[in-house]
Amino acid sequence: MRTLSVEQAMKASPTSDPVRVRGWVRTRRDSKAGISFVAINDGSCFDNFQVVAPSSLGNYEKEVLHLTTGCSVEAEGVIVASQGGGQAVEMQASSLRVLGWVEDPDTYPASAKRHTFEYLREVAHLRVRTNTFGAVARVRNCLAQAVHRFFHERGFFWVHTPIITASDCEGAGEMFRVSTLDLMNIKKDANKPGHADFADDFFGKEAFLTVSGQLNVETYACALSKVYTFGPTFRAENSNTARHLAEFWMIEPEIAFADLNDDMQLAEEFVKYTLRAVLAERGDDMKFFAERIDKEAISRLEHVVESGFQRITYTDAVKLLEDAAAKGKKWEYPVKWGANLQAEHERFITEEVFKKPTIVTDYPKDIKAFYMRMNEDGKTVRAMDVLVPGIGELIGGSQREERLDHLDRRLEEMKLDKAAYWWYRDLRKYGTVPHAGFGLGFERLVLFVTGMANIRDVIPFPRTPKNAAF
């Protein structure tokens, strides 16, 4: 007997050959005409498959009539055209075996009623059985597959940059320490009072979880030309927002022989490609998001795919914001050249002015990282942020400073230890090339695509300050 996934069964044509379907019960409806309708779902697609269980089944009274949401079952029977209106086909069951009961239906956390996402986070091991989290999981997978396909089709190589890093040159972000030292009994460094002696630690020096694979992947770009990373990233920042995680997945392409324009074009093509993939492959889940989560879930993606990304320099963006203020727009934070754009400013630009993803370029050097390429004006750098409606910053990228003398000047200005960057500086000594890249927070892409409101609900087991459950 063939075993079909729910997805396959939904698409099967009526046949006289019995088949087998397995899954978890979503709902059971009884008819005194002597049948029960059992909707089962195995996660293979959004929809449930209707199994029609006649009272002639040997276990009908004892088992079928007691099935509740969450029970696991194995049904066998023929696929027939459905007499009801909710589905094209259904199974006329000749057997419905219960694999696992729900011990106490009264307290089953994912019962057949509406639950808040906040509550479901507390039962993250079961929330994926709900419509919403099943859909998120499938869309997330679709996006991840599309990421690799996009790069593979364009000749990029996936580079596995390290998770653990002993280099202290990854920049500003707070890092998680990786250590095997006994925290109850720390040996102090004789030469640095108040500091631990890391000579005895596993790596013989301080080590951390990576906050970015960029510096490492630049080395591969300067040999393989087109590369990207896609892996977990860690930030120990005490960020408590719907857009931040302590552990998240980041995609970081890096291209050699390329400038910021190439970088922006790559970013735009990349985002559009992944959106197209979701629209093409996950229509069932996207329909659900549009109906229940965010009315514009589908139309927003179609709009982005069809229209270009807006491009504007930081300087022009500041002018635009100042003009808006002159026309009566009230800013909680004043707009001033040289200062970071506030969330309210970014939202205004992307949600109210352009109403589409917007790339802001050429930021003042003092609010950006040391490795970004200096412009001719000596004041701005070749940086870009891709801002999207509803999310804010989806992508941050730049053309990298490939000129050693310029790079050294920036390291000195920012009081960074040049020696620590010896291998990064080597790239500029030995056959340096213009290159560029960006970082995209994968969960923010999932947020944007699904219309979900909180980043904790688009990753299976979110890690945030004070929360590493499951």
Place this chain on the structure above:
RNA sequence: UCCCCGAUAGCUCAAUGGUAGAGCGAGCGGCUGUUAACCGCUAGGUUCUAGGUUCGAGUCCUAGUCGGGGAGCCA
């Protein structure tokens, strides 16, 4: 980390300082090729934790924990 708000039945929420309720879910029954099913009955509570005020605290005060909204940091 800062500002604001919240925590009561399995879940979502009510309850003037004075006997803690409803809807959903669950159990039982009725009805029906059902599909957010519908109708009836039943069960279900350490009101987040620790102190305090009061004759009396779910309600007021203090501290803490956790959650939400906004901000910062960023992806």
